[in-house]
Amino acid sequence: MSHTQMMKGILDGCLLGIIKGKETYGYEMAERLSNYGFSAVSEGTIYPILMRMQREGLVTSVRKESTAGPKRKYYSLTIKGEQALEDFLIRWKQLEENVNAVITQEIKK
Amino acid sequence: MDHFTLSEKSQKFIDDLRIYLFSSGKNDKEINEITEELEAHIYEAEINNKSIEQIIGASPKQYMQSISQEMKTDIHSWMLYIPLIIIGAFSFSVFGDLLQGTLSYSIIIITGTILYSLLFTASVFTAFRYIAKNQLSRIKELLILGSVVVLSLFFIFGIIIADSFYNSPTINFGIIGSIFTGLIFFSFIITFSIWSKTVVLPLFLAAIHLPDLLLRYTSFQEESQLAISITVTYIFIAGYLFYVVRKEKRSSE
Incomplete structure (x- = not known):
């Protein structure tokens, strides 16, 4: 499995998490992801995801003036988005447990 | 819109993305939204010495496609564009023919013109998509678009030749029908100009037909009339394009 395939879905969840923390814009999200160690992901990857999440009603956006540079588009979570984040956390926890179980019981045996 | 300077490479990417999305039939408003958001991102990234590759990855083509996939195709606008293009294409021959007398068109000419408008539009848009997603240079861009235009001219000649070889039913409009048409x-041209806020269609029509009409009242010989008429047409169109390009440049500065 390639890195990108594995990242699909996981990035969605991480973005929802970052947006939940505080209303934020694309560049800042990319910076935060990279600080958390997602440096192999090219920054622009977030935009198609944000577009899809907005279409699905998980996030809303508003354009705001910036002190230096062009206007920025700030995203925040909707109630549906909060729910999607909850679902992600449950699925991730399950997946993490399963993968860890395989690692400890099968691979390191 | 305020203009913020991006590096040449990034600006070309943004321009190409815009063309790619437009020629993929995406909605204008959504195109502006995503390109402005990316412009803002790249602007901030470049201040922090990041390269465009760090943002869009190794393949601009794949990145453009991933953006395009998340956007709806704007069929509604296309339903409007296609009849506009067909009527626009017809208006050139209609006015020319009206200056010569009443209108009469064979079925071959009518269906040929409709087919030509559809094929021409489809191939120009395919060419634009190809040029944009592969980020081709200006010279290659001109070569590709040039060949589309040349091929389309062959198609027109084909229709005219077919029309002279085969007798197909002809619709005669008569005097009243011609005036009415x-x-x-x-x-249509007036409405189109107001709607699109551009005078390009009436201007090109005038450039093509007016010299012809005015020269008929002069005592020049037919050959020199033709030569003068074509020259005036080209000078007129070149002048207009020059004016548009200068205006574009000034507004982006």
Whole structure:
């Protein structure tokens, strides 16, 4: 499995998490992801995801003036988005447990 | 819109993305939204010495496609564009023919013109998509678009030759029908110009037909009339394009 395939879905969840923390814009999200160690992901990857999440009603956006540079588009979570984040956390926890179980019981045996 | 300077490479990417999305039939408003958001991102990234590759990854083509996939195709606008293009294409021959007398068109010419408009539009848009997603240079861009235009001219010649070889039913408009059709096309051009906020269609029509009409009242020989008419047309169109390009440049500065 390639890195990108594995990242699909996981990035969605991480973005929802970052947006939940505080209303934020694309560049800042990319910076935060990279600080958390997602440096192999090219920054622009977030935009198609944000577009899809907005279409699905998980996030809303508003354009705001910036002190230096062009206007920025700030995203925040909707109630549906909060729910999607909850679902992600449950699925991730399950997946993490399963993968860890395989690692400890099968691979390191 | 405020203009913020991006590096040449990034600006070309943004321009190409815009063309790619437009020629993929995406909605104008959504195109502006995503390109402005990316412009803002790249602007901030470049201040922090990041390269465009760090943002869009190794393949601009794949990145453009991933953006395009998340956007709806704007069929509604296309339903409007296609008849506009067909009527626009017809208006050139209608006015020319009206100056010569009453209108009469064979079925081959009518279906040929409709087919030509559809094929021409489809191939220009395919060419634009190809050029944009592969980020080709200006010279390659001109070569590709040039070949589309040349091929389309062959298609027109094909229709004219087919029309002279085969007798297909002909619709004669008569005097009243011709005047009526002329008026319909005239009001279409006025409406189109107001709607699109550009005078390009009436200007090109005038450039093509006016010299011809005016020269008929002179005592020049037919060959020199033709030569003068074509020259005036080209000078007129070149002048207009020069004016548009200068205006674009000034507004982006």
